[in-house]
Amino acid sequence: MSLKIGILLGSTRPGRNGEPVAKWVYELAAQRTGAEFELVDIAEFNLPHLDEAMPPSMGQYALPHTKAWAQKIASFDGFIFVTPEYNHSTSGALKNAIDFLYGEWNNKAAGFVSYGSVGGTRAVEHLRLIMSELQVATVRAQVALSLFTDFENFSAFRPGEHQRQALDAVLDQVISWSGALRSVRAAG
Numbered sequence: 407m408s409l410k411i412g413i414l415l416g417s418t419r420p421g422r423n424g425e426p427v428a429k430w431v432y433e434l435a436a437q438r439t440g441a442e443f444e445l446v447d448i449a450e451f452n453l454p455h456l457d458e459a460m461p462p463s464m465g466q467y468a469l470p471h472t473k474a475w476a477q478k479i480a481s482f483d484g485f486i487f488v489t490p491e492y493n494h495s496t497s498g499a500l501k502n503a504i505d506f507l508y509g510e511w512n513n514k515a516a517g518f519v520s521y522g523s524v525g526g527t528r529a530v531e532h533l534r535l536i537m538s539e540l541q542v543a544t545v546r547a548q549v550a551l552s553l554f555t556d557f558e559n560f561s562a563f564r565p566g567e568h569q570r571q572a573l574d575a576v577l578d579q580v581i582s583w584s585g586a587l588r589s590v591r592a593a594g
């Protein structure tokens with residue numbers, strides 16, 4: 407079975423810059439033959455603030471929105487998080503969506519595409535810590551898009567040519583590690 411990698415759009419704001427960025431990631435990723443990619447917009451899952459009574463690590467989800475989100479995340483072998491930087495971290499919406507689940511993240515791989523005034527790098531450093539608690543292996547390669555040079559007027563997305571190479575490196579590493587970690591999950 408071919409590898410499935412989810413491109414998770416982590417901002418929900420009307421007019422968000424995240425949407426063209428995630429589409430750019432998807433369009434380049436879809437040209438790859440080593441894996442299938444799917445664009446997942448967390449806004450479409452309408453997740454409230456975490457409202458499950460049981461801890462996610464128990465895997466006993468009671469609510470329909472959690473079950474739908476869990477089913478989607480369980481279907482992937484790896485992830486590419488597209489994240490904004492809000493107050494030196496990721497978005498609250500993405501953190502909440504991550505917190506909803508546990509086992510569905512475990513023993514998978516992830517890479518990051520971030521954007522912000524300094525490339526969203528502080529958001530990604532936080533995400534790497536969060537991922538380690540969820541047993542997600544995060545790859546070194548990263549795309550860090552600058553609001554000053556990869557967007558016109560901080561809003562029209564015009565990535566520099568070098569960003570395509572950076573994304574290629576993220577895709578290479580996420581595909582490789584997603585494949586490797588499948589055997590870890592298979593071994594139980």
Ligand SMILES: Cc1cc2nc3c(=O)[nH]c(=O)nc-3n(C[C@H](O)[C@H](O)[C@H](O)COP(=O)(O)O)c2cc1C
Pocket residue numbers: 417418419421422423424425490491492493494495521522523524525526
């Ligand atoms: C609540 C909020 C906090 C922000 N904090 C930061 C920040 O700490 N560092 C930064 O580089 N940009 C910051 N920004 C700018 C965002 O990175 C920029 O607006 C980006 O486009 C947000 O992503 P979005 O358009 O997908 O929502 C902030 C924006 C918002 C809305």
